[in-house]
Every structure is written in C-alpha cells, then in structure tokens.
Amino acid sequence: MTRRELFEHRQKRRSIMIAATSTILVLVAVIVFVPMTPGWEKVQKSFFNGAVLAKTFPRLIEAFKLNIMIFLWSAPLIAILGLLVALARDAKSPALFPLRILSTAFTDVFRGVPVILTVYLIGFGIPGLGLPRPWNSPYIWGSLALILTYSAYVAEIFRAGIDSVHPSQRSAALSLGLSERQVMRDVVLPQAVRNVVPSQMNMLIALQKDVSLLSFIGPVEIFRQAGVFKSLLANFTPYVGAAIIFLVVTIPATRYADYLLARQSRERS
Amino acid sequence: MTRRELFEHRQKRRSIMIAATSTILVLVAVIVFVPMTPGWEKVQKSFFNGAVLAKTFPRLIEAFKLNIMIFLWSAPLIAILGLLVALARDAKSPALFPLRILSTAFTDVFRGVPVILTVYLIGFGIPGLGLPRPWNSPYIWGSLALILTYSAYVAEIFRAGIDSVHPSQRSAALSLGLSERQVMRDVVLPQAVRNVVPSQMNMLIALQKDVSLLSFIGPVEIFRQAGVFKSLLANFTPYVGAAIIFLVVTIPATRYADYLLARQSRERS
C-alpha cells in the first residue's frame, strides 16, 4: 500500500465515524426532544396519523397516476418548446430580430404571470370562448398552460447553458464548414445541456409538483385528493402521504441523474 | 460608409419592417377574431372586466406590499443558505463527508416535498408544538418554509455554476497559494454566479410568485386577496389584476438583469 492509500483509508474510516455519530446525535435530538414539547401529541395526530395515512394512501396513489400522465405528456413538449424558445432568443442574425423579440416577450410574460392565472385563463378562458366537448377539456387546456409556463423557465435555463459554452468552440466548429444549425446541435448544445442538467432537474421536480395546479380547474390529482381528505378529516396527514409519494419518485430520480453526471465527468478526465 | 455598415443598415430596416408587420398581423388576428367567437362576451366579463378591475385594484396593491416584504426578507436568506448548501455539497475533503451527505439530503428532501406541505408542516406544525405568541406567527414560520424549499433549489443551481468553471481555474488559483476558501470566493464563485444568473433569475421570479403559498396558513397577500374578490364577485378579473402587478415588477427586473449581463459580456470581449 502506498502512503496515499494508507492515508485515504484512515480518512475514510474517520469520516464514516463522524457521519455516524452526527446522524445519531441529530436523530436522538429529534426523537427525544420534539415529543417532549407540550403540543407534540396534537401535532402528531394532525400530521403523522397512522390510521389516517393507511386509510387515504391507496386513493392518493390512484390520484397520483393522473399526475404522472399529465407529467409524461407535458415534459417532452416543454423540453422541445423551451429549447426552441431558447434558440430563438439567441438568434444572432438581424433578420431574426422579430423572432428574438417575440421569444423574449414569451419568456417574460409566461414567467411573470403566476402559473395559476395562466391555468385559469387558458383552462377556463379558452374553452369559455365556445369550444364544444371534448375540445374544452381542462386536461388539454390546463396542460397547455403548464407547458407554456414551464417552457419559459426551461428556455431561460437552456439559454444560460448556451451562453456558458466558450465562443471559441463556435469558431472552431464554424471553421470546419458546419452550418450554424449543425454547430448548435453537435457542438454547442451537447455542452450546454450538460452544464444545465442540475437546473433542469430542478425544473422537472418543480413541474412534477406544479401538475397539481391543474386541480384548480377540475382534474382531481393527488394534491386535490389530499386536500379533499384534509378537509373531510381535518387532518394534514394525507399531505404527508402525498409528500412520501413525491419523494419516492423524485429522490431516486435526482440521485440517478447525479450519478450519471458524475460518471460522465469521470469518463472525461 | 463601409460596405458592412451599408449592409447592416439595410438588414436593420428590413427586420424592423418584418417585426412591425408580424406584430400587427398577430394583434389584428387577436383583436378581430377572438371577439368573433360565441363565448367572447362571457369570457370578457369574467376575466377582463373593467369595473371589477377598477374596484379591486387598490386593495390588490395594498396586499402586494405584504408579498414584497416577505420576498425582501426571504430572498437574501435563501441566497445565503443556498450558497452554503451548494458549498457543502461540493466539499471535496473526505473529512467533510457527513456535511456532504447532510446537504444532499437537504436538497433532495426540500425539493422533493411539495412546498405546500412544507408550508403546512412548518407553518402549523411547529407553532402547534406549543410556541407562545408572537413566536408562533405564520409569517415567521411560513417564511422559513419558503426559505428552506427555495434554498434547496438555489443550491442546486449554484452547484451547476460551480461545476461549470473549468478545473484549470482552480489549479491556477491554488498554485498561487490561495486557500481553498479564497479560491472559491475570488475565482470560482464569481465565474459560477455569472453563469447561473438567468437560472437564479428564474428562481427569484418563481419565489416572488410562491410567496403566495403563505396564504394557505393565513397571511392575506395579493393572491388571497384576489381569491376573496373572486369569491365575492364570482369573477376572475382580480387575478388578471394580480398578474398585471406581477408583470409590472418582474418584466423590468428581468430586462434589467439581461441588460447587465449583456453589458458585462460586452465589456470583456
């Protein structure tokens, strides 16, 4: 064993010790001291009520399927629209000036307007203009509202990624005779996307949760379902149930994305 | 005039023409065709009702002051906590392993749990443990819930920014004898922050709007106020009023941030 290996071995042992100790200390503090507060019993009954959880959980999972469906059809459309808007905002040619203005207005307005208003306006307003069933479905128009809003956020993130690629990369690619489009697709975007994966992961997680806003215009997804239970039972435990379901989905997803990123950067250097 | 100047002059004239034409076409389409739909009158009465807007607008602005206050004290705390978490997540030394784990758990949990649960749990739950007034104020604990949630998002973005700075920058700074902390503060962070300004701007705007979630635990901010009017008047126009107020604040803010960024990058190259 080299002396570095020896050292790292010792370091690792020590840090695992520290981690274990500190985790145990925190857990003990929470488990011992919180229940000693005067209101603990009430809080526990309101937020961590096993009976309520058991009763409501199956229906929550049922409702969560709707979230997943809306998420699954919205996310790809958001990625595509967001990317297009980002590209339009970065268009360099003066002839594309109107496109640039339009896409800037798009991001400003849809980021600036609260999602919930967009959901109301598009989800109630457009069908209200006189669309017949099934074209007035809140699923369609609510999803569109989400797609528009999130595209605006996602576009800004893509733009940051594109800007973070050094201009010399563009020069080099152009000098090889690639067209602007090819440069963007093969050279700039792959690097840009990689730089913004954590930010986009943020967006995916936020989207997963904002799917719930559709409930304002009717669809009963997990949050509305939890809210119904909360109202009915005057108990917040269904929200904890919903949170557990969300965490079970989002934590493995973020861990996996982090792992992929780490592997990628290990491969390169 | 050089031939490039001539060309750019022509280009500019042409693109302004295109911009004007396309804008007018879109406006005409909206102004002429939307009112021709059968339901337009009703939609207009529900969403764009001048009388309702005039009646409710002053109170909305009044309520918006609360949003601004909550925003103003939360945003700096979010920036600080988010940065600290990002630094902890990037800690390289094996001795800081527990910190890394802890901060990873922090971001995973607070991004994964829906904001509204965090707001309920912290806003009702902690005061419910038995805190006396004024320490059980929903303003305090609601803000804390926002701060924790947003710090998690902001931390991930900072981390992306830190990772986007090329390792050779660290090498160069370390070789000069700077400590890890100084390298981070003087060399890595300034570049990292610059790379993520658009993403953080996204977050600021989202925060500005999510301040409204505090209304779930009592505070009457602009969205709750609009909701009260909506119920009383059975009309969605107050939400449009709220959206206008948000846009008036966010659009100039984003335009200004963009302008600063553009100026900065012009100065450098």
Added chain:
Amino acid sequence: HCAAGKTLTDGKLTIATGNPAYFPWVLDDAPESGNGFEAAVAYAVAAEMGFSEADVVWVRSSFDEAIQPGAKNFDFNLQQYSITPERDEVVDFSAPYFTAPMAVLVGPGAVDTPATMAALKGLKWGASGSHTSVQKLMNDIQPTSDPLLYGDNADINAAIGANQIDAALFDLPTALFLSAVMIEGSKVIGQFASDESQGGDQFGMLFEDGNALKECVDDALAAMTSNGTLAAIEATWMQDTTGVPLIQ
C-alpha cells in the same frame, strides 16, 4: 313537464356539490344517500320536478368551476352558495332554500370572551377566504388587527390549534358542527341576527347564467316551502340553534 328538455341530459338531473361535501349539509361526503340537509333538499326538489331518485346524477365541482364562463357540467350546484348581487351578475341563483345566520367560533384560549361587538373587535380573527363571512368580518366587526384568511375550514381548525387565531366566523350550522366534533375546547359564543345581514347568508342553488331550469327549481322550492317539506327537512337535519346567544 317543466324541466323537460332543459336539463343537461334528457331525463336526468345533474346536481353538483362540493368536493368534499361537509356535515351537516351532506353526511359522510355521500350525497347519493340523501342524508344531510342539502342532499335531502336536492332529492326533494328533484322529486318535485318529476325526477325519480335514480334519475339524479351527482357530480363534484369547485367554486371556480361553478363560476367559469362557458358550458357547465351540471344543471345546478348547491354547496351553501350565498346569494349576492355581484355573483348574480355572472351566474343565476334559485330562490333561497336556507337562511343561515353567521356565528362566532372561538378557540380554547378565548372561550370567556363576552358576546359583544366591542369584545370581538380585539380578538385575532380568521375566516375562510372564499366565504362571504370575510365581508361581514371586515364591514361589521372591523377587528383591530388584520384577520388571517384560509382556504378551508380544516386550515382554520389547524390555525386555532396552533393558537395563531382566537376566533373565526362561520355560518351557524357549520360553526356548531366544528365546535362539537372538530375543534377541541372551542365554543360558539354567539350568532348575529339573521335579518341584520343584508342577504349575505341566504343560500341559493347556482345555475349557469340564463339557464331555463331556474324557473322550474324556483317553482319547486316555492311548492316545498308552502307545503312544509322544506321546514321538515330542516328540522330533520339541522341542530336546534336557539341556545346560541345573539351578539350585542
């Protein structure tokens, strides 16, 4: 028949209620059972208009869906909608089917508050943001500190539990229910005289603006009032409220 051809689906009467629907208006969130005041009224009105129990279809709706412009997915909607002139501009209401006085519910920390306007002013107030009680609170009680507003009664309940508010305003049946079943140690300390408020607590069924069915329902309600059906339903499902003192 009056309702013929005026309903969403021919031969069926589609009625919307809240999601969830609360006691004592609907029992166990199950309007199909006909148990609970509003459920019973609904079936009585349906019967009056010539629909059998099997022809009544229940749907759920939020307040927002009830007032959205455009086509609705119900014939009428009943979930304690107070009739106000402003709302009436956007949607149509039936004649009132119930008149509910507003009542004050106080938390365990404020049970000794006397039922006087002066005493009420000084309390820390809460109310439901989607309810006409907000107007009452601001116009009549005018509390000294800003009230906190909530999305629904469960949140008010939690806020009382966290000692963040002292008192909240509800319609009397709801207040009695909450005090008895939901909020430990709370008490309904008083009610406002129902004639004192300007129609803010008369409940009506909600229709899409210009819905022709409204006439039929109004006729049915008139018939039920005159033949005592309505009063009988009220007696069956509503608690006796005479024990709650009037606020001075």
Added chain:
Amino acid sequence: MAKLELRNVVKRFGDVVVCNGINLDVEEGQMVCLIGASGAGKSTLLRCINLLEPTEDGGIFLDGTDIAVPGLDPQAARKKIGMVFQNFNLFPHMTALENAMLAPRRVYKKSRSELETDVASLFTRFGLADRMQNYPDQLSGGQQQRVAIIRALAMRPDVMLFDEITSALDPQLVGEVLDVLLQLKQQGMTMVLATHEMQFARQAADKICFLKDGQIIEEGPPEQLFNAPKHVATKEFLSRALK
C-alpha cells in the same frame, strides 16, 4: 487570378483597427507565412479569411469570387478553407476520433464506416493511433494540437490556415508536423500560416508577410525578406527573432 486574394481588408474591434487595409495574394499551391510581433493582427487576419470575423470593408476573393460579401452564406467558403487554432479548440464532449469525423459526417453526409479508415490513417500519420478514443481532457497539450490539425485535414480543404500550430508541440513533433506541412504543399495545398518558426518560414514559405499594427509592411520571398529587409521595423523584428 490568385487562389486567394485579399483586397483592402479592414477589421475593427470597436474603435481599435486591427486590420488596416490588408492586400495579399496567395497563389494556388503557395505557402504564405505571416510573421510579426504579438498583437500585430495575425490571428485576426486568419479569422477574417475564414469569415469568423465579419470584415468592415474590402474583399476576400477565393478562386475569384468575393466570399466576404455581407449577407452571403459563409458556409460554402468555410468548407474549402480549413483552420487550425492556437488554442486547439477541440470539442471536449467528443473523443479525438469523433472530433475529426464530425465535420465530414455532417457536411458531406458520409457515414462513420466510410470515414473511419481515412481518418484513422491521419491519426497514424501524426502518431496518435492509440489515442483516438480519448477525450481532449485526457490528452497532453501536444496531443491535443495534433488532433486539431487532423480534424481540419479530415475535411480535405483547398486552403488551410494555421495559427501558430506548432507553439504547443515539443521539438520532436514540430519537425514531424512541419514535414506534414511540406507534404501538403507538395500535394498542392494552398496554405497561410501565422508562425513564429522563423527557420521553417525561411525554408518552406513561398512568401513571407511581415505584419505590424494591422498592416503588411513588407512582403516577399524569404531570401529577400530575411537577407535584405527593406523596412526598419522588419529589420529590427528579424534581428531579435533570429538572434
């Protein structure tokens, strides 16, 4: 008609004039070397020829056609003009092989398999056969620069621009690379080099241009320029460079 003709090329950055009316003829198969002090504008001139910088005024004629007309699509010209940069500018997300194959694959729509032997032989010629699958970050400076040269050559351009391509190479490889340049010249490649390798310029160039403050102060065949420079500035520069 020369292969490449620059006529009164002007390039400004804001108020700084970096190319101040450059005239230059490069005949087919000629190797022209640009020399001059740091900041003289050599790199900028090469970037202008490759249309990476829009020129303010003047014309750049390739085979008699002005390629620098504002509004003209620069892609057609760039296909025929290859360029190798001072700082490598490899694509960090691709392996060396992918770097070299990207442009032919995209521009000429060739398949990987069609290209592979061809490109691999270039790697072998530059002593990098065993590094084709490495990412740029895994290569030394010298290795990276050679990959950049291979990448440009893979497009089989008519004219090649080299911006101090040997500056990051060790002497052993400088020799090899310069040999390749000579080979290319024999095969009839037209080349413009910005270089500090005076010895090489003297031996191989057909014409030397001395730049100062954005102008070609003096040009001519190497013997003439090195042995009998006319201009004071040229003399001074050469005396220091050759000492």
Added chain:
Amino acid sequence: MAKLELRNVVKRFGDVVVCNGINLDVEEGQMVCLIGASGAGKSTLLRCINLLEPTEDGGIFLDGTDIAVPGLDPQAARKKIGMVFQNFNLFPHMTALENAMLAPRRVYKKSRSELETDVASLFTRFGLADRMQNYPDQLSGGQQQRVAIIRALAMRPDVMLFDEITSALDPQLVGEVLDVLLQLKQQGMTMVLATHEMQFARQAADKICFLKDGQIIEEGPPEQLFNAPKHVATKEFLSRALK
C-alpha cells in the same frame, strides 16, 4: 540539502502510471530544465511538485521538509512555489492587473495601493503597461501568457515552475521572457522548467533532465547531455529536436 528534492515520486491516473518513481535534486538558485517528448509527463511532474496532483507515493522535500505528506495543508508550500501554465489559465473575470494582485492581496493581506507600484513595474518589464486594465479575452495569446508569468512572480516565490511558458510567445518576446528568466536566476531564484526551447536550455540550465514514460532516463549538465548523451532514447530525441 538541496532546495527541492524529489524522492521516488509516483503518480498514477487510474491505471496509467504517469510519474514512475522520479528522483530529482534542485539546488538553491539552480535552473533545471525538463525535456522530453509530448506525453512524457513533464506537466504532470510540475503539477505534482506544486501539490496540484496528489502523489501516490514518495516524498517532495522543500528546504528539507516533505510537503507531499498526505493530509498536510498544501497552501504553505504553494505560497513558496509559483507556477506558470501552458494554457495561461488567467481568471477571465478579472483584469490583467487584478489577476496579478489577487494572490498577494489575499495571502499576504496587502492593500491594492501597497501592491500597485510593485505589480505595475512587472507589467512594464514585460511590455504590458498599457494592457493592465484589459480582461484576458481582450489580449492576444502572447499577451495572456505574459500576464500569467507576472501573476506568478507577483507572489515573490522561492521556487518557480514553468510549463512551456514560451510556447505561445512570438520570437521577439521569447527572447525577452528568457532574459527575464536569466535575471531571475541571477537574483537567486530556483526554477524548474518544462521546455521545448533546446537552445535556451543548453545556454541557461544548470541541469537538464530527460523524461520518458514517466521516468528521468538521463540527467546532467547541459554540455554533457547535449554533447555526450549516454542513453539511446536521449540521443534519438536530441538528434530530432536539434536538427
């Protein structure tokens, strides 16, 4: 006791051994040049000396103290060892002047005004007095490299490591910079250079080390190594490098 002693330094990247037991003594005031083919490990060795890469095994002694002990804070040693990189690595968000002043300000807590004259004189010495306020992106390659040298010198280190610092400079400036190195040597600076400037190494170095595959195959004073290389690989490398 030599100023800098390397004892059996081993450095691996994964399974690739890049430094394979390097032993080297650098006496106070000596200038040692590392030569060798691309990929031989010169840059990596310099990075190890500056503790930028953790070494697997062996010791690096500065003034007799092992600075490469795992777990030891590397900052103290790095203050005394300056380094200039092949690729400049300037901080793009700071002007040239700020680049040079950052480390002394932070490490020695000196104020801008205390440092300004001192650092400005370095800029003047390298012919960059009028470029102090420019950002790196606004400087040519040569100008950037000179700023990097200034930045390292501003810390007044005991030992300086140079990694092919002249590779991006034009011949005129190469001379100037090498002059500066000679001056530094006269002032007693201890220096280790990775270089391809064989002529300079021959004239100025006190000792030349020839690296191949992560090992010092041969070392000695320049006359000996250049005139009478013992090893076949050295002979071959030199014959190609000097031709």
